[in-house]
Amino acid sequence: MIIDKSSLLIFFLVLSGCAALSTRTLDEQFGKADPERFDTPRSPSAGLSYRADVQPILERRCVVCHACYDAPCQLKFTAWEGIARGTSKDLVYDGGRLLEAPPSRLFTDAQTASQWRARGFSAVLNERDQTPAANLAASVMYRALKLKESHPLPESAILPKTFDFSLDRTQACPRIAEFDDFERANPLWGMPFGLPGLSQVELATLSRWLEQGAPFEGLPPLPAPVVRQLDDWENFLNGDSLKQRLVSRYLFEHLFLAHLYFDSDARHHYFHIVRSRTPPGQPVDLVASRRPYDDPGVERVYYRLVREQESIVDKTHLPYALGPQRMARWSELFLKPDYRVDELPSYALEVASNPFLTFSALPTNARYRFMLDEAEFTIMGFIKGPVCRGQIALDVIEDRFWVFFLADADFQQHGGEFLSREARRLDLPAGQGSDARFIGPWREYAKLEAQYLQAKSDFLTHYADAVRRPDLPWIWNGDGANPNAALTVFRHFDNASVVKGLVGGPPKTAWVLGYGLLERIHYLLVAGFDVYGNVNHQLLSRLYMDFMRMEGEFNFIAFLPLDQRTAVRNHWYRGAPQAVKNHVYGTLAHFDVETGISFQTDDAQQEFYAMLGTRLAPVLNQRHDLSGVSDVALRNDLAALAGVRGASLSWLPELVVLRVDDPPREARFFTLLRNTGHSNVTSLLREGRELLPAENTLTVAQGFIGAYPNAIYRVGRSEIRDLARAIAALSSENDYRTLADRYAVRRSDPGFWPTSDELQAAHLLAAPISAGILDYNRLENR
Template structure:
C-alpha cells in the first residue's frame, strides 16, 4: 500500500511540476497555440531554408528521425513532420492487447491542431514569436544546444549512461519538461550519441530557429510534370467496371511505392485513394489498410507529390513511363474477359485477393507482379515495418529467389485450381487488427495443409505431368527483366532485397509462383497493421512460416526425389516435433522425379549453377566486386576473406559499411554482410538457441547494401589487403576491438560526419534512383 501511495505522490509531484513550468512559460511568452507559428515566409526565408537549413536536417537528423521508428515519432523528413512534433506513445508495442489508433504523417492528421489533439507536442515554439521565445520554447534548439554544451567526446566507447537499444525507454520531453530532462540526461543532446554539429551548422540552425523556424510551402510542379500527372490520373480513373477493378488492383500493390514520372530525382509521387476526382485538390482517404471500406460511393486514384526527403529504408522506386504502361495494358487487356461486378470491400472479400480480383485472369495479375518482383518482395521489407525481429526472423540470413514461368504455370487448369482453392487462401487480416493468435493459427494451418495437398495432387495429376519439373519451369525474365533472380539478406531485425544471385551458394532458396507471391504481399504489406495488437502480429509471423516452407518446397522439386527429405532435414535441424510433423507430412510431399540432368554429387550446388547459366542474360551484377575500382589483387584478398567460415566472424555486426579512400579522398564503398547461421528458423522468440556461429559466413559487395549500418569503417586503398587479412583472422572480441581501433569510425570518432557524408555521396553516384539517407538507429557502441 505504501509503495502505491509513493507512486501516486510522485505522479502528483511530476504533474504539478509540469503545470508550474507551463505556467512560467505562459507568463513569459504567452499561451501555447499552433496558430502562433509564423505563416508568411519571404523568398529570402525560403532560400535560406532550402539551401542551408534543410541540408543539415537531412544529413544530421533524418538518419535517426524517419519512418515509424523515429524516436518519439518525431519525423524530420518533411516540414509537416517538424510541425507535428513528438509523441510519448509507442508505435512498436509487441504487448498491446488492442490495436492502437494510427498516427501516420500526412494520413491520420491534416493540421497541426489535429496532431495536438492526438497527443503530439511541438518541437518548435508555438508561443509568442520573438527570438528569445523561439529558442527557449523550441525542443529542437534546446536539444542541439545541450549537445553543443557537452563538447567533444573524450573516450572511444560511450558509457552506459547512453542507451542505444531499439526498445529503450524514450523520454520524449516537451519543452515544459526539458529543463528537468537536461538535468537528468546532460549527455543526451542531439545528435544523440554522435559528434555535435560543427560551429557553422549550429549557427545556421540557431539563426533559423530564432527567426521562428520558417519553412516554405512546397513548390508547384513544373507544367510538363503536371501534364504527366493528369495523363496517369486519367488512365487510372476510367468509368467502366473492368478499368476500375484493374486500377484498384494496381493501387493495392503500389500504394507504398515512390513513383517517378520523369528521369529526374527531384519529384516522387504516391498513389493514393481520394474522395475527389482529378482536377480537384486531393482529399486523401485515411484507412488502416489499402482495401478497407473507403466510406465514399466512388474512389479516385490520384498521384500525390511526396514532400519527404528520400530515406533508403522505406524507398521503393518505380518509373511510370510509356513502356511500363504498354506492358500493363498487355497484361490486363491481352485476353478477352468480362468483369461483371464490383467486389466491394467486405472484409471476407477484400482481405483475400483471390476473391476480390477473381475476375481478372490470374495470368495477368502474375505478369503484373513479376514485372517488378523486386519491389513486390521489397514492400514487405521496406513497407510498414522499419523495425522488428519478429517480422523478419521468419527468413534465413541469405537466400536466392526464383519465379515460376507464367507461360508454363498459368493456364486454364491453374485458374480453375485457384478458383477451387480460394476458400483455403484466406489471410490473417480477415481477423482485423485484433486477433486471438492460437485459434487463428490452428485455422490457417489446416487451410494451408488443405491447399498444399490439393497443389501436390494437381502437380501429380495427368494435367500436371504435362509440365516437366525441369529448368523450363523457371522464369527467365523474358530475356530482359532483371527481376527474374533476387537475393534476400536478413540483418537480424531488418532485411534487404537486391537483384541478382549475390554472394555464395545459400543454404536455402525459394521458387515463387503466383499464389505465393500474392499472399506474401497481402500478408506482410497490404494486410499488415503495425498498430495492430500482439495477436495480429504473431499470427502474421506464424503464417509466414507456411509461405517460407512452400517456397522452399517449390525449389526442392527441382532436385532429385531422394535428396529432398535429407536437405529439408538439414534446413530444419533441431525443430520441435510439431514442426517436423508439418514439414515432413504427406501434405507437402511431391512424388514426381525432377527432370533436371545432374552430373555431380552435389546436386544443390549444381542446380544453382544451372540456374545461373539459364539466367545469365538478366542477372544484375552491380554488387559484384569486379564492378569496383579495386585492383585484381585487392579483389582476390576480399574473396579470400569471403571464404572464411565461423570463428571470429561471430564478433562482426550484421552490416559493416566501409569507405575506401585514396590519400584521404573517398573512392569506393564496400559492404560486409554477416550471414548468421541457424540450425533452423522456426523459433518465434528464442532465436539465439538455434544459432550456429561455427557455420557463419559473410558476403562482400561493392557499394552500400543494407539500409541500417551497424558500424562504419574507413580503409586506405593501400591498406585494404591488410584490412581483409585482419578481418579474416578475427578470433576474439579483443581482436574486433583492435580492428575498430585501427579502422573503425565509431560514434565518437571526430571524422564520423566526413565518412558519413562520403558514403552518402558515393551511394548516390552508384545508385541515384535507389539510394537514400541511411538509418543510424542501429549503430553499435563498442
C-alpha cells in the same frame, strides 16, 4: 566562443532562479501556446531558405535517425510538417500492445499541427509569442541542440552506458516544460543523440531559422511536363468501366507504398498513389484508411497521384517508374484481354483481405506478370513496408537466400484455376482485423494451410504427370531481358535487404515463387499488415510467414531428384520437429514425381544453382559482384576477405560499410554482410538455440546494400588482407575492440560527420534513383 542573445536569455533565467520552465513560467514569459501557430507556415525572410539552407543540414544530421516509424519519439525531420507535428511518447513499434493503436502517419491521419496536438503530440517549435527570444528559449529543438553544444560527447572511443542505444529503450520525449528536468538528469543527451554535435556554422543556421519562427516556403511548383504526365496517369487510373475500376483497385493495393516517378523526369519528382473522394481535376479529399483495402465509405473512390513531401530515406524508398511503356504494358496485361467484370467486389474484410476472392475476375497471368515485371519492388515491399523492423518479423527467414520465379504460362493458367478453387483456404491473418485473437485463429489457419498443401501437392502431381515434369524452363528467365528474374535477400537481424542478382556464393536455401505465393506474401506483410495492430495480429502474421517460407522452399526442392529431396530438407531443418519438416517436404507437402532435369552428382542443390546461374546469365544484375572490380589485385584481396568463415564472425556487426582509401583515386565503398548460420529458423523468440557459429559466412558486396549500417570501417588499400586476418582471429569482445580501434569510424569519432557526408554522397551518386539517406539508428557503440 560565440554567445548569442538567446543564450544570454537562458543564462539570466538560470541566475534569477527561473530556469525551471514550467508551463506557468512559460506562459508568464512568452504567453500561452497557440496550437494553430504552425498550421500554416510563414515564408522565410530575405537571405534564408528552408529548402536551400535548413533542409540540407536536417537531412545530413537529423533525418539519419528521425524518419519512418522508428523515428525516436515519432519526431520526423523528413518534412517541415513533421517538425511542426512534434513528438509523441507513444511507440509505433510495440510488440506487446493488447489493443490496436490509432495510426499516426504523417500527411495521412492528421493534416495540421493543431490536429496533431489534439492527438497528443507535443511541439518542438515555439508556439507562444513570436519573438526571437521566445522562438529559441521555448523550443525543444533549440534546447536539445544547445544542450549538445554545452555538453559534447565524452572524449572516449566507447560512450558510457548512460547512453542507451537499444531499439527498445525507454524514450524520454520531453515537452518544453519538462526540458529543464531532462537536461539536469541527462546532460549528455543533447542532439544529435550519441553522435558529435553540429558545427558552429550548422548550429548558427538552424538557430537563425528557429529564431525567425521556423519559416517554410513550401515546395517549388512542378514542371509543366510533369503536370501533364500526372494528368495522363490520373485519367488512366480512373476509367469508368467496371473492368477499369477493378484493375485500378488492384494496381493501388500493390503500389500504395511506391515512390512513383516519371521515367522522362530527370529530376525524379516522386509521387504516391492514394484513394480520394474527389475525381481528377479537383483537390484531393484523402481516404485515410488503416489498410489499402478497407471500406472507403463512399460509393466510388478515385485514384490520385500526390506529390511526395518527405525526404527520401533508404529504409522506406520504393521507387517505381511510370511512362508510356508502362501504361502500354498495363493495358496489354489488364485492359486488352477479353474478359468480363460484371460487378465490383465487396470491401467486407473477409473478402477484401483475400486477393484470390477480390480479384478473381482478373486474369491470373496478368496479375502475376504485373508482379514479376518489378519483382525486386514486390519483394522490397515485404522489407521496406510496414513490417520493416522487428526481430520477430524477420527471424522467420535465413540470413541470405536466393529467390527465383516460376515462368511457364500454361502452368500459371492451370495454377490460376487451382487458386480460384482453393481461395477460401487462403484466408490471411488480416481477415481477423487488427485486434485479432490468437489461439483460435491460429489453429484454424494451420488447419487451412495443411488442407491447402495437400490440395497443392495433388495438383502439382497431376499436372506433372499429365503435362510436364519440373525442369529448367519452368524457371522464369526474365524473358531474356528483365534482371528481376533472380534476387538475393539478406537479413540483418531485425531488418533486411533485397537486391537484383545472385550475390555471394551459393546459399544454404533458396525459394521459388509462383503467383499464389507471391500474392499471399504481399497481402500478409504489406497490404494486410498493420504496424499499429495488437500483439496477436503481429504474432499471427509472423507465424503465418513460416508457411510462406516453407512453401517457397518446397517449390525449390521439387526440382531436385526424388532421392535427394528429404536429405536437403533435413539439412535445412536440423533440429526442427517432424511436423515442421512435413510442411516443407513430407506428408503435408508431398510431390512424388521425379524431376525432369538430368543431374549428374550427389549434390543436386549445387548443380541446380549452377544451372540456374547459366540459364539466367544474360539477365543477371552484377552491380554488387566483386567480379566487377576491375583492379585484379584489389578484387583478390576482397575475395580473401569474403573467404572468412566460422565463429569469429559472430563478433562482427551484421552490416558494415567498408571504405577503401587508395589516393589519388577516389574512395571506394563495399558492404560486409555477416550471414549467421542457423540449424533452422522455425522458433519464435528462441533464435539463440538454433545458431551455428561454425557455419557463419561473410558476403563482401561492391557498393551499398542495406539501409541501416551497424558500423563504418575505413581502411587503406594495402590493409584489406590485414582486416581479413583480424576478423578471422576474433574470439572476444576485447578482440573486436582492438579491431575497431584500428579500422572503425565510431559514432564518437570527431571526424564522424565528414566521413558520413562522403559516404552518403557516394551512396546517392552510385544509385541516384534507388538510393536514399542511410539510417544511423543501429550504429554500434563498441
